[in-house]
Amino acid sequence: MAIEIGVKFIDNLQQARAEIMVVGSDPAGWQRMAPKAVHRVLKLTGVNPTQANIIKQEMLARGGEAAVARGVVNHSAETTDVLIMATLKQYHAFIEKLKMQPFGLPKLADRIQDALDNLEGYRARRLNCRGKLLELGNRTLVMGILNATPDSFSDGGRYQEPAAALEHALRMVEAGADIIDLGGVSTRPGHSEVSEDEEMRRVLPVLEKLVQSVPVPISVDTWRSRVAREALEAGAHIINDQWALRGDPGLAAVVAEYQAPVILMHNGHNTNYRDMMSEITAFLREGIEIALEAGLARENIIIDPGIGFAKTYEQNLEVLRRLKELTVLGCPILLGTSRKSVIAKTLDLPVDQRIEGTGATVALGIACGADIVRVHDVKEMVRVARMSDAIVRGNSHEG
Template identity: 50%
Template sequence: MEFNPYLVHIESEQHLLQEMRQIGSTETGNHIMVKKGQTVVIRVDNVGLKAANLLKQEMLAVGGDAAVHRDVAALSIERSSMLLMGTKRQFELLLPKLKLQPFGLKRLAVEMEEVLVQAGERSAHKRKGSLVCGSFELPLGERTLIMGILNITPDSFSDGGRYMNLEAAVEHAHRLTEDGADILDVGGESTRPGHQPVDEEEELRRVIPVVERLAKEVKLPISIDTYKSKVAKEAVQAGAHIVNDIWGFKIDPDMARVCAELDVPVIVMHNRAEPFETDVMNGLIREMRESVALGLAAGVKKERMILDPGIGFGKTYEDNLLVLRHLADFCGLGFPVLLGTSRKSVIGHCLGLPVEERMEGTAATVALGIANGADIVRVHDVKQIKRVALMTDALVR
């Protein structure tokens, strides 16, 4: 009789429990062992020298390990980033010990505890809830939501000028709805590289008539794609339900306050003027947390925020691929995540194809994004990507 050994790639605690039940082990034993079956790696930054040495010792004491800067051992560096490696059970043993230690380790233990809870919720699409948009309520966690793009611009990279006419815009919105969109995203200023900025009045002139018509004719939540607080406020007053800020509260100093007063969901996107020189994911997560902090300080409720890693914004081709590969790290922040890759230059660069031939590349990024935890995908080709999302959901949710 063959032993038939093979590696089991554990995707989540639930997957590990299923594997244990398959072989017939006891439920009591399963729940003890499940926290030993997955290795967790947590990165922390700016750890003082004394704290770094103490943290490494404590991690080793519970059976885990910690990587630190080479100069920590020589006591010749003031602060270090660290990678902490262990099972969930080992972290459970570690955290209470850290809460008794000096040098900032008590606060670090609390922050790591929150990260572990968020990771557990996100890793297997376990978090359930809803996105309340006025009278609309969309499920989160049950299936991927599709956001259809409606650009009221003359110069957007994909469909600039096609929907500047009000009737054409409304007709396209109805088509997106029929194709299966869950949300319509209306924008009045192109954000492609090298775009020409428009002032508030021109942006309002473009979007308000469209939002007013759609609010009356379409039974879907409407998102206003703008980084200007005045446009956001007037669009919501005209019938929009969501604000989509591509600058994550960092351009218009009033945007966070206005979103708090409007009390609507807000998509907080990562953006920057220049790409990171190194350590892209670390920088992305750090700057995303800065945007969240701006929102919370202004009164935006945590449950109202949706995060977007900003594919194509302030990132090189290689950066965009890296963020897509490691999207699960971004989703670990504990917020609903929107992914916008539709027809973008990262796909064109990879495939060597013009904008109108990038649907299959978009589909690949969407499937990977959903598998790694994305809740909403923002796309041009709603009918086709809806099918991709349904199939991917059947596999991973």
């Protein structure tokens, strides 16, 4: 019999153990060999030459590698990025040694360990949305978009009246929506800013109807602390903040007071990045730290890369390609691509003809780690999500 050669892509320790078990190795060997099968590449930024030299030496001593700038050796570089390449076994020995070093390296060792732990993925758990529970991790959740605005790019003006909004929300729930996201301010390019009073005038009457009759959690899309407080008082379950707690310094305290889950989205004022994904990650990490310092539980934090916000067409596509990198933060990822301009520019289609493009981004987003998808076309995207889950998460069943 000819020997066949195959390839295995090992993403985490659980998968490594399973593959080793299939070979028939002794169970005692699974634990020992599995860390050798998982290879991680981590990128550090803002490292000074002294730190970088120690990191490189210690990693080389354990059989791994660390790429640094040329100016590190003679200290001509003020700071450097460091690309660390190693197996989990090598990282373990490296981290233990790094904890013995000076120059702030013990704290860095703890952060590297946290990053590695986050990349293993988090176990399925329940998200407590102020009394309403959502199961995270078993399947992709679908968030239905409900705009109580006159000028949203897709459906502005259609659901401003509470009765119409409620009817649409119930249709989305019937179609499979797990969350309804209510917004009172358009975020389309060129939108006009509205006052807090106007935002509340749009949102609160609709919200009052929704919390009375809609069985799933209601998220309110706002960055303003006063609007968030009024919404939470009225019964909202989640706050969706497009500025990751930067737009209003009082919002973090409000969300923490009510212990409501919060969605932190990346945003900015321009598209100038030196290292886009590193900067998006840093922005979201800072938002997480703001939330934690305010007293919000970490398990109540969800992150969103902000497709269509402070990004060019090419940058949006790059974020979608590299979405999996955000798993290093250890939080569930929400992806909102529905009908957006990145689809319009790719397919040259009007708003009402972007379902297939949205479906492609949803499917690939789920494959890259998205836990929640925010969409207009709920029925169709629930089907896309279920098919994607069958492939990615193994949630298959015979119908």
